[in-house]
Amino acid sequence: MAELNEIIHQTVRLRIVSSLAVLDADARVDFTYLKNLLKLSDGNLGAHLLKLEEAGYLVQDKTFVDRKPRTYLHLTAEGRTAFQQHVAALKEILGGGESG
Amino acid sequence: MTPLTQDEAREALADIDQVARLTRKALAGSQMGTNLLLWGAIWILGFTLSYVIPRETGRIWMVLPGLGIVATVVAGVRHYRQGMVQSEQARKLLGQVSLFWLVVIIYALVLGLLIPRKHGVDELTLIVCILMLGYVLMGIWLKVPILSFIGLVVTVATLVGWSYLPPRYFMLWMAVFGGGGLFVPGLYVKLRWK
Numbered sequence: 001m002a003e004l005n006e007i008i009h010q011t012v013r014l015r016i017v018s019s020l021a022v023l024d025a026d027a028r029v030d031f032t033y034l035k036n037l038l039k040l041s042d043g044n045l046g047a048h049l050l051k052l053e054e055a056g057y058l059v060q061d062k063t064f065v066d067r068k069p070r071t072y073l074h075l076t077a078e079g080r081t082a083f084q085q086h087v088a089a090l091k092e093i094l095g096g097g098e099s100g
Numbered sequence: 101m102t103p104l105t106q107d108e109a110r111e112a113l114a115d116i117d118q119v120a121r122l123t124r125k126a127l128a129g130s131q132m133g134t135n136l137l138l139w140g141a142i143w144i145l146g147f148t149l150s151y152v153i154p155r156e157t158g159r160i161w162m163v164l165p166g167l168g169i170v171a172t173v174v175a176g177v178r179h180y181r182q183g184m185v186q187s188e189q190a191r192k193l194l195g196q197v198s199l200f201w202l203v204v205i206i207y208a209l210v211l212g213l214l215i216p217r218k219h220g221v222d223e224l225t226l227i228v229c230i231l232m233l234g235y236v237l238m239g240i241w242l243k244v245p246i247l248s249f250i251g252l253v254v255t256v257a258t259l260v261g262w263s264y265l266p267p268r269y270f271m272l273w274m275a276v277f278g279g280g281g282l283f284v285p286g287l288y289v290k291l292r293w294k
Contacts, residue, residue, distance in 0.1 A: 006101040014112060018119040023127075027187035037126055038119070065183060072186065087116065093109035 002088035007055045009086065012040065012048045017057065017083045020075040028061065031071035049073065057082055128244050129293030131179050133286050135172060136250075140283025142168045147275035154268055157220055169205075197238070204234035221270050225262040228278060229255055246285060254281040 008017050015038050020029060035045045052058040057079030061072040075083075104112070146164045150157040180194070208230035212223045232251040239248030257277035261270045 004101050004104065009101065009112070011115070014115060015119045018116040019123045022120040022123045023185060024187040024189040026189060027185055030184045033184040037123065070183075087113070090104070090109045090113050090116075093104055094106055094113070 002085045002092055004089045005082050005086040007051060007057070008083055010048070010051075012038075012044065013052060014086075016045070016048055016052065017075065017079065020058070020073065021080055021083045023075075025077070025080065028072035028074045031060075031073060034073060052079065055079075055082075125293040127185060128242065129289045130184070131176065132244070132247070133290035133293065134175050134179070136282050136286025136289060138171055138175065138286075139168060140279050140281070140286050142279075143282060144275050144279030147271045147279055151268060151271035151275065154271070157271075161224070197242075200238070200241075201234065204231060219267050221262060221267040224274070225258055228258045228274070232258070246289070250281060250285050254278055257281060 008014055016034070019034060019038060020027075023029065031045070031049075034040075035042060038045070049058060049060060053060060057076055059074045059076055061074065063070055063072065142164050146160050149160050153160075176194070176198075180191075208227040211230060212227040215223075215226060217223050217226075232255040235251030235254070236248045237251075239245055239251065254277065258274065261273035261277065265273055
């Protein structure tokens with residue numbers, strides 16, 4: 001039976017991981033792009049990314065593109081699995097309700 | 101973790117689904133919107149000029165699509181360099197999509213030139229219908245229904261204009277329904293899918 005993941009379930013983190021999980025497994029997303037897409041502030045997104053990074057679910061790559069600093073975000077295999085298990089747990093809650 | 105109620109679980113799943121759709125749309129829309137606007141503008145200009153100066157129709161359609169292809173490539177390279185989302189799979193897909201369009205354009209031009217016709221309008225109709233088949237197939241392949249929808253609507257509009265209008269007015273019709281059929285959805289995608 002799949003278990004809910006406390007780190008991922010927080011609303012903002014769930015949205016971050018949902019967005020990254022829909023991309024190819026090797027995809028890296030620009031910090032500003034994700035911030036604008038999810039309509040978050042720099043500080044808010046940064047704080048939640050740190051939590052996900054500490055859990056080993058996400059990697060932040062800081063690099064330079066055309067001499068400008070850029071941060072790319074990448075969901076790890078562990079993060080992807082944790083997200084899939086979390087979704088499975090959510091579906092189980094609904095499935096259990098529908099059958100019972 | 102505190103157990104969730106069914107309503108909370110349903111809400112979380114709906115949120116996941118909504119963000120996934122938003123992300124897919126934003127990714128598909130950024131480049132697609134630009135291309136639709138660009139080709140919509142080229143068609144509006146090309147067909148309007150063909151209506152105003154019919155004797156130059158051949159020359160207009162030799163120059164404008166060439167400019168469009170160059171502009172599409174430049175916009176594509178620029179978009180890739182901005183690198184909002186980087187992925188090896190996406191890079192490969194871009195190569196496959198480019199090859200797909202190259203094949204469709206070659207088919208359209210070769211068939212347009214080879215198949216016997218009574219009037220230049222027949223040639224344009226055939227080329228537009230083949231290009232729109234490309235849109236329909238792209239929509240199915242990339243799971244972007246709006247592309248298939250555009251392809252079908254513009255094909256039907258083209259065939260209606262070709263069947264019922266005199267050649268000169270067909271150009272005006274195509275500026276509105278062909279060019280507009282690309283430009284308006286392009287504007288919608290650019291403004292709403294972000």
